[in-house]
Each structure stands twice: as structure tokens, then as C-alpha cells.
Amino acid sequence: MERVLGIGGLFVRAEDPAALGGWYADNLGVPMPPESYGEPSWWQHAGPTVFAAMDDASGHFGRPAQTWAVNFRVRDLDAMVDQLRRAGVVVRVNSETYPNGRFADLHDPERNPVQLWEPAGGDLLGPDG
Secondary structure, rough: OOOOOOOOOOOOOOOOOOHHHHHHHHHOHHHHHHOOOOOOOOOOOOOOOOOOOOOOOOOOHOOOOOOOOOOEOOOHHHHHHHHHHOOOOOOEOOOOOOEEEEEEEEEEEOOEEEEEEEEEHOOOOOOOO
């Protein structure tokens, strides 16, 4: 069976696309999309990705109208949380450490849920390194 290699893009409806894209670039380091085909897109670090269909009643999304949520892997959750808080972003760090790592939750300026994940043991590359 042929399989996809990973996620090639995440497209989000926004009230102010330029402002929202700028927020992600300034606060999380996710660059704006290239303006031409000759410019490179964002290259992510290899690592685990979860693609999950969740129950319609899940509280994971916050408000009922929200139909998507993004989770970003980070190298150092504490450093990222400090950086975001210094920029005035409200971040809630989950007090529990799970077998797969630590998590923090926040919202972007358009109230979309964003989760940060520091994988357990700092292993971002997985078993094949």
C-alpha cells in the first residue's frame, strides 16, 4: 500500500491571514508561506506526528465551533513557555508529565487552540534517530 510521507501543509481560515501568519512567525518561529515557488517552504524537524479524528464532544478543541487543533513539537517546553509569556501570550502548562512527554496549551489571536509538546526524553527523532 502506498502511504503519505507526512503533512505537507496546514491551512487555516483566518479573519486576518497576514496578522495571524505573523503571530505564528513571531511567537513560534513558523515562517510565513513563501510568496513564490522559487522560495523555500518551512522544513520541519523529523519526528512523531499524531493524526487523530476525535469525538465531536471532545473538550480538546475548546469552543464547539472549533473543528481543528494543532500540536507543535518543541525541544524545550520551559524555554518556549517563557518566551511566549514574555510576549504576553497566556500559556497553561499541564501539571502532569505523561509517558510521551509534557504539554502546554495556548490560543492564537483568533482563539484557535495550540498545544506544545516536549516529547519524553527529549527524543525528537524517534527510534531510528
